[in-house]
Amino acid sequence: QVQLVESGGGSVEAGGSLRLSCTVSGYTVSNYYCMGWFRQAPGKEREGVAAIYPLNGRTDIVDSVKGRFTISQDSAKSALYLEMNNLKPEDSAMYYCAARLLYYTWQACVNTLRGPTTQGGFGYWGQGTQVTVSS
Numbered sequence: 001q002v003q004l005v006e007s008g009g010g011s012v013e014a015g016g017s018l019r020l021s022c023t024v025s026g027y028t029v030s031n032y033y034c035m036g037w038f039r040q041a042p043g044k045e046r047e048g049v050a051a052i053y054p055l056n057g058r059t060d061i062v063d064s065v066k067g068r069f070t071i072s073q074d075s076a077k078s079a080l081y082l083e084m085n086n087l088k089p090e091d092s093a094m095y096y097c098a099a100r101l102l103y104y105t106w107q108a109c110v111n112t113l114r115g116p117t118t119q120g121g122f123g124y125w126g127q128g129t130q131v132t133v134s135s
Contacts, residue, residue, distance in 0.1 A: 003124075035097065041092060
């Protein structure tokens with residue numbers, strides 16, 4: 001049975017760092033064709049943050065966090081990570097990890113970050129971990 005559980009969220013001052021983890025059960029991250037991190041702030045739509053294509057390790061980061069966030073995977077630990085540095089108040093949101101077991105091309109995986117209409121391809125979602133950044 002597939003289950004994704006996020007952890008690592010919390011409160012931090014602007015400029016600080018957090019490392020989010022997504023532990024995957026049922027399958028290792030290597031079994032997924034696409035995994036990603038998304039976030040949703042109150043009153044806003046869920047937006048893509050970063051995606052990884054476990055088949056070859058390619059990643060994509062949205063412009064708003066590029067240079068500050070890094071997505072990575074650890075197949076041995078069956079985990080997905082989001083390293084968040086130089087956090088800003090606008091980064092405050094509930095962060096979710098998502099995964100797709102069915103085949104996806106790299107381009108399709110990247111497209112999941114572009115808007116809510118492209119997020120339906122993920123079959124599994126975690127329950128989220130809250131990140132709050134104070135100014």
